[in-house]
Amino acid sequence: MGKNITISDVARHLGISKSTVSHALSGTRPISEELCRKIHQAVNELGYKPNFAAQVMNTNRTGLIGIIISGLANTHTTELVEAFSAALSKRQMQMILAIAATQIEGVELLQRFSRGMADAVINTLPDLHENVVQNITGSVPCLTYLRHEEAKLEIDFASGTREAFEYLVANGHRRIAIMASRTRCDLSVASDPCLVEYRKMAALHGCDEIVIPMKDGTIAEGVALADKLFATGATAVLAGNDMCALGIMQRSFELGKCLPRDLSIIGHDDAPTAQMSLPRLTSIRLPGEILARHTVEVLLHRVNPALPLPRARTVATKLIVRDSVGKKN
């Protein structure tokens, strides 16, 4: 608990005014070279470190970005978090990572952040409507991940789904199921862009539609939905995400099925886990790293308009072929 050295201590030690010390350290105004040297020396000797809170008070910048996630069980999220962190540290900023189990917790977090604890907030909970969020946060810039029109970030979910469907058809599959998710882009299952594309493809190839709605996208849900899936007689499935796909694999294994012979599975997101499963999971890649970086850059531009605003871009999803799809003859 040794009292911390303040800027006044440094000034007193040298017999000068604290504003001079401040200017020397921040370069706000020119200070004679000699004095500047002395000041830096004194700073080192005394071990002075500018007080965080005092600096925040003046600059209205904490250098902290709040990030709200629902958990880290989905490895696609861990990929995002790492990318957020990397993009932020490039700008000398830190991340306050908050896990909100419920929407209520999410709102609480937003309120806390918006008191000036964070310079901006990224929300990844799809259920927190953006306009609600805006109301709460007031003056603090806040983006909902993949829901911000302003971010000029368009994701072409159709491309990956199309590729995946055609790949399955090429492998002889006709009964292809899809797990549709309301968390993608909008809040109704029906408007899941993957589902929309799936319907087009099913019509095109004259396949039946087999739609299974997915909620959380957890492994446990995948396990549970697997039985529903088997009941449909589908030979292949476009899983809602990779965790769900893993759950399906797990349940298949429990039932003594052999993959990919008895069931072909295509995941979504291409989370790191997709490469680690056996068989390795064929998945539709959603390039989280790019999306996360873009989101951070858009947000930081709003915090500090001196930083560049990244150009609007459309990101395609893309099929990554591994070993979880088999030929149906």
Next chain:
Amino acid sequence: MGKNITISDVARHLGISKSTVSHALSGTRPISEELCRKIHQAVNELGYKPNFAAQVMNTNRTGLIGIIISGLANTHTTELVEAFSAALSKRQMQMILAIAATQIEGVELLQRFSRGMADAVINTLPDLHENVVQNITGSVPCLTYLRHEEAKLEIDFASGTREAFEYLVANGHRRIAIMASRTRCDLSVASDPCLVEYRKMAALHGCDEIVIPMKDGTIAEGVALADKLFATGATAVLAGNDMCALGIMQRSFELGKCLPRDLSIIGHDDAPTAQMSLPRLTSIRLPGEILARHTVEVLLHRVNPALPLPRARTVATKLIVRDSVGKKN
């Protein structure tokens, strides 16, 4: 950018002094019931939120704990992070999660945190020596995860290793390899407590010692070490951690080996991934959730002695049997 409402605005709006408002809101001094009501009403109407920085300045508390990790690739770490977050939010605190790829970055982070940005720091990088850490952080409490004598948290690594070894022997294995890690408890491979116990057990059962040192404990390292492992002719391995075990499984699969027939694998940590692999990984459970919570509680007690100091405890590691060990006849 609408100017934020300050406590002075609230006071002016009611024609009273700001200290009165402060007292009413914090309960520091008694305020007449009627006025108190009016104040709360005004606060709601105007949408006043106490400014974070100003409050920090007075209280010297940010309510933030810095957490330094090397990444989220190891799912045991994600488990820890979730547990840290949960333990902190119970005390209304938040986590600044920082990813340090190098020790230099780790030191930088410590310096930033110790300016008052965080009330305390948890470091999970084993290579940052605790005394170095203490020097940097000065007045900010800082613990290195699983390295803090003061935390009175002892981990019985031997128990799990013993169980695992005996389980392998019971399954007929005689050539049992171990991947020893310097990151466990101390900085030399030789003092890895798992290795120490392994040696005892090997001597006891008259088995050869087959020791393979592990560094990062990544999947990639597991893949690389797998070939070394096969060269030893071992029929079973105690992997350094679960990621490494996964790497070994992956490489085995590539080489057309069948698990667990051709190789028995026991992981360490029992990361969430252990349950997701096929075959599911038998692993030595290191109860990260308990350890993380204990660490947070010890640390919070140091930040605020009014909070209870958890009693010293010894945590045992324990074998969790799944499907990755086979019988050797």
Next chain:
DNA sequence: ATTAACAATCGAACCGGTTCGATGAAAAGC
């Protein structure tokens, strides 16, 4: 020589809260 321009530094105000001694009025004690 006088003034203008400039560089280096000082000192006071400010950011938005909290804290604490002072103040005034009402309630209690004698």
Next chain:
DNA sequence: GCTTTTCATCGAACCGGTTCGATTGTTAAT
């Protein structure tokens, strides 16, 4: 009825920086 206590509220100081107008000494321009 006058003093003492209690209660509610005020106002100023403070936390540790930053900012900006004012002040000095020095050099350049007229």
